[in-house]
Amino acid sequence: MTSRYIAIDWGSTNLRAWLYQDEQCLESRQSEAGITRLNGKSPEAVLAEVTQNWRDGATPVVMAGMVGSNVGWKIAPYLPVPAHFSAIGEQLTSVDDNVWIIPGLCVSRDDNHNVMRGEETQLLGARTLSPSSVYVMPGTHCKWVQADAEQIHDFRTVMTGELHHLLLTHSLVGAGLPAQEASPAAFTAGLERGIASPDVLPKLFEVRASHVLGNLPREQVNEFLSGLLIGAEVASMRDFVAQGQAITIVAGSALTSRYQQAFHAIGRDVATISGDTAFQAGIRSIAHAVAN
Template sequence: MTSRYIAIDWGSTNLRAWYYQDGTCVDSRQTAAGITRLNGKSPQAVFDEVTHGWREDKTPVLMAGMVGSNAGWKTAPYLPCPAQFSDLSQQLMPVLDNVWIIPGMSVQREDNRNVMRGEETQLLGARTLSQSPLYVMPGTHCKWVQADERTVQDFRTVMTGELHHLLLNHSLVGAGLPEQQASLSAFRAGLERGVNDRDLLPRLFEVRAAHVLGNLPRDEVSEFLSGLLIGNEAAAMTRHYALSQQHPVTLVANPSLSQRYVSALALLGFQASVLDGDEAFQAGIRSIANAVAN
């Protein structure tokens, strides 16, 4: 691949693109035209718009995310885990001339069936920036990933972000609530409850009861619920992976979201290093671009 390339993170709801020359980002663009929000346009039409003026000489393009799903532009394969990091650059899915989609990853065992798209590119970048045996990738569907220097061994997904949204906006827990406010104290109260109580399902209705009875301010329900869910997730997953408190953990996310997980892990006695999700994604794309060039 040449010293110029385009990186695209094309998810369900948004698309972000970066134009690189000699390893430096010289331009970037974003649009709400995610794969589920094309508004009647074809994926190629959206692609042509977002890369306009960048591809006069057919600059290479690497894309990751839901663009490679069965609802996207072209279905890219899932690499079954354990999978080598190097496999990502060796099994790219061609779409157009000098345009490729990065494959996702999967786990298919009796005790664990999982898939990821987009996170594998962040994961590759995270591995180049900070090697760790366990990566936590918070988001709508949080990934907990076991890896070594060369291989993604296993991963699991926790739907914490989506569950928070559904409960707050489409269930009795959040019915009739006013606009929600930031509250560190409410988040920490939820976090303590989530970390120390394994019985999550009975606790969910108690969130509703607490604000109905006046024990929880009605504009702080979102923060308490966030703490409850993240705390329960962190406790459950650290138990699942049988982590000792000396076990290094690396978080890959935007700063505000990663801080919530730092707090949850700290309450459990773990220290976590943090990598910015965008930085990790771009490092992953750069690693693949370099591998293809060589």
């Protein structure tokens, strides 16, 4: 018997949906109706629009991401870590007939308070496709995850992507800059600086001073700042990864290459997997089980 199901990645600003027959993707769709961009529509109405002609009442829909947050359709409670990978698919939150939301994960200790939504689904796929002890998941908020084949043990969040955006668009560091250009040399220079001095706060104003004084081309501030922040992140999280632990980067190609370069600079080899590939594998494993 074949199984038909729908998998959805519903974030703050975008929504992506895939229609599957067993392991085969029949069709995919995208929408800008993220949870913060519903424009007065209900989540039910948006789901009906994006899955039009895809489903009848018996077709299961499994969703991950901010749709399960406190600003989403319905709160899908966080699972505290350590958590078994199997628990993620066993504790879904129902929001409608045959429509479920995958839970997020949380850590709440004196030395670490953290949450994730969406990345747990990527982890499900990544642990099958690229078994590792540590997963680094770059993005707006980069997740560093300790896991084994059975459990997620701990994770941290580094706001590297968001800090980069804020500094370039809303601070003096990026004020008045011309259009930015790609520059591997500027990225590498920033990376080396960040790795050498991961106490990055005193270095941030130097980025502005460097281009004001003519030491850094104004068109390359974006690249230098990216290198500085990623280098500082990888250097400051060095102790999170024990010697000999396997590391997998889970991201798109652009961020993967930057983080690969950073890890190689500190003498660590890494495996890589596409974030989209990991997410789809993870959500398919849950949706396929639900469908059966």
